[in-house]
Amino acid sequence: MDTSAELAPSSPLISSSLESSLKHYFGHDRFRFDQRRIIEQVLKNQDVLVIMPTGGGKSLCYQLPALLKGGVTVVVSPLIALMQDQVTALQDNGIGATFLNSTLSPNEVRSREEALFSGEIKLLYIAPERLFTQAFIELLSRLGQEIGISTFAIDEAHCVSEWGHDFRPEYRQLFQLKERYPQIPIIALTATATQRVRTDIVQQLRLCDPNVYVSSFNRQNLYYEVKQKSKQAYLQLLKTISEYQGEEKGSGIVYCLSRKHVNEVTLKLQQDGVSALPYHAGLNAQERENNQTQFIRDNVQIIVATIAFGMGINKPDVRFVIHYDLPRNIESYYQEAGRAGRDGEEATCTILFSWSDVHTVKYLIGQKADPNEQRIAQQQLNQIIGYAESSVCRRKIQLSYFGEAFESPCGNCDNCINPTPTEDWTIEAQKFLSCVYRCEQRYGMNHIIDVLRGSRKKRILELSHDQLSTYSIGADRTVDEWRTLCRSLIYQGYLDETTDGYSVLKLNAKSNQVLKKLTSVEIPVSSKIEKSVTSVKKTADAELSEIESLLMSQLRTLRKKLADEQSVPPYIVFSDASLRQMARIKPQKTETFSEISGVGNRKLVQYGEVFTQTIRNFCQENKIEKHLNEPNPSVNPSIVYEPASQTELTTTHLTTYQLYQSGISLSEIALKRDIRLSTVNSHIEKLIQAKYPVDIDKLVSIERQAVIRSAIAEVGPHSLRDIREITGETYDYQEIKLVRAAWESQQN
Ligand code: ADP
Ligand code: ZN
Secondary structure: OOOHHHHOOOOHHHHOOHHHHHHHHHOOOOOOOOHHHHHHHHHOOOOEEEEOOOOOOOHHHHHHHHHHOOOEEEEEOOOHHHHHHHHHHHHHOOOOEEEEOOOOOHHHHHHHHHHHHOOOOOEEEEOHHHHOOHHHHHHHHHHHHHOOEEEEEEOOHHHHOOOOOOOOHHHHHHHHHHHHOOOOOEEEEEOOOOHHHHHHHHHHOOOOOOEEEEOOOOOOOEEEEEEEOOOOHHHHHHHHHHHHHOOOOOEEEEEOOOHHHHHHHHHHHHHOOOOEEEEOOOOOHHHHHHHHHHHHOOOOOEEEEOOOOOOOOOOOOEEEEEEOOOOOOHHHHHHHHOOOOOOOOOEEEEEEEOHHHHHHHHHHHHOOOOHHHHHHHHHHHHHHHHHHHOOOOHHHHHHHHOOOOOOOOOOOEHHHHOOOOEEEOHHHHHHHHHHHHHOOOOOOHHHHHHHHOOOOOHHHHHOOHHHOOOOOOOOOOOHHHHHHHHHHHHHOOOOEEOOOOOOOEEOOHHHHHHHOOOOOOEEEOOOHHHOOOOOOOOOHHHHOOHHHHHHHHHHHHHHHHHHHHHOOOHHHHOOHHHHHHHHHHOOOOHHHHOOOOOOOHHHHHHHHHHHHHHHHHHHHHOOOOOOOOOOOOOOOHHHOOOOHHHOOOOHHHHHHHHHHHOOOOHHHHHHHHOOOHHHHHHHHHHHHHOOOOOOHHHHOOHHHHHHHHHHHHHHOOOOHHHHHHHHOOOOOHHHHHHHHHHHHHHHO
16 A cells, blocks of 8 residues: 555644654654754754764654655765665655666666656655766756755765775765755764764865764664684684574674685585675675675675675664674774664674784784885774773773763673773872873883883983883883783773874873872773683573564564565564564554554554564464553563463573572573573562472572562552562662562462
């Protein structure tokens, strides 16, 4: 059924609130980050620069205004694949969108132009090189007169900057937009994290007094880890892939440095029965496109790639990114790892680190002809080594590199989950910083360490640095210890390092605090690399019960079938998050189905019936009663009360029980089983309800049990919130649930 008529620009919905338009067109319940404020600015015809990490939801910032404003929004987008993907996703939401690029035949171009002038199209995607061709200039001017141009949206705007990681010369022409169409507002969007590129975008695009929105670069859903590459690296890779793929066979990217390495690894994986394809610039365009499409459509699960792969990939449900070789620098690592989990669901980012890889990269750097390039590459390599070796929160390091302060622990990286003990090194920090000061803030780490340790190197003597008061005051510490301290000072913001390739150490306001003894400095005491890091990766599906996982896999199959019928990627039909919500809530009617996040009007009409039918059948086959539909299951699933009579135990509960019986703690069970502590807790709750012998006194102290029990006696067992209101906030829901289960099992 075609619903485009109800979505025409004259729809009365335009005047209703932004939230209802969001639900109507895109199926989302609320705006993320700054989306709402940005959209308001675009609606007011202001120039805007949007800086949001990958997966933040940039597209919505121009797509929703495009639907609410009169006329057409012209979107400049660098890659054909990216364009196609966005347009397909919009069309699947029933939104008039199209693109013009070099792949189209003259006939196709003509029919798309007709659609434009008939007013059916709200978003027109175009490649930058086409923008200023004579034909397009004429088309735009006619479009402006007959239909109107509402906004120019410049996607991947960092491509205008030579300082960015993906400069595209054709983007340099974009300054002409403001000159030719000064009255049309521009919204520029990028995930670039560096200030230099941001400034460049504003200048290059001639943005007029733009409002700049910078979101945090913290990607909370990504788990970061560094593992030491073992001698049998390939086997380690194979094992890591199979572990992270899980039973659901999630998608992943494996990055290698060279084409040769990509080919080798792909071949081995294929021989080992892993569904993998290669991607690098040495393949012809046809092969590249084919491999990419196979990946996006979930026909193949793993892409082994050089860094050529990535920017055009909008696939939101990549569950893991493994760097089998060293990343080039922190920024590219952030961007490459960031291709995981764009959908906001949990995903894992792993570096397999080895010193022999470092030597290879060093050798390659030595081959570079330009000494300036060599210097910068060497510095970037040092930063990556620093990152890999560090015991500091991985997030903190990445974000500090982008100038964003972050309070660790993040709870979602190897170093935070498995922390290295820290020691007070304030005195050493003072020695180090005062040595930087004595050396007039003109040298890098190694020089400072030489001075501190009293080196007799020629350079030190020539500079008379053996005469400094800090000379030789740090001979009691090893070079490695001083290095760890120095890096730690940088991540913690107590010291700055220039990024011009010379890595000169500079003091800042926080350094003075240390020097004036106003603050103490803690640093991790041992190097992570020597330890093997236990993986604590979590998969989102682990949170589903066994029966829900079963339904989830049927829903995935249905999604794949529907996607294949339309030749679109499965995520265009529904995201993993939407499917998971369906598996939990099990909506059997279209009214309840429409409450699922990601179900907008068009999708309700198009898919509501088939999905609810599948869910109905599933519930019948598995004898599941009509589900008590919670209005919003994601808000706080823990406060729904299930009386013991409905408790079904499955193998997952029993596995937890076996481990419990072996005498280990609940957190150890969580670690062992790779599931959340709260999940273990809920298993124990069910076991208690089912009258398994669980010794509650070992889990919750007798005093605390007494308080909880008396609260239950007062307000009854039904509302955890009410119980907690009486116990007070020092009691958490987990312990209340355990005591309530024990209380309840004694009642009947
Ligand atoms: P970016 O371009 O910033 O990487 P996208 O625009 O591709 O991000 O959005 C990433 C994902 O987030 C998409 O799957 C999109 O549907 C989803 N998304 C965007 N905005 C919202 C929102 N307000 N609520 C829920 N999901 C959203
Ligand atoms: Zn952390």
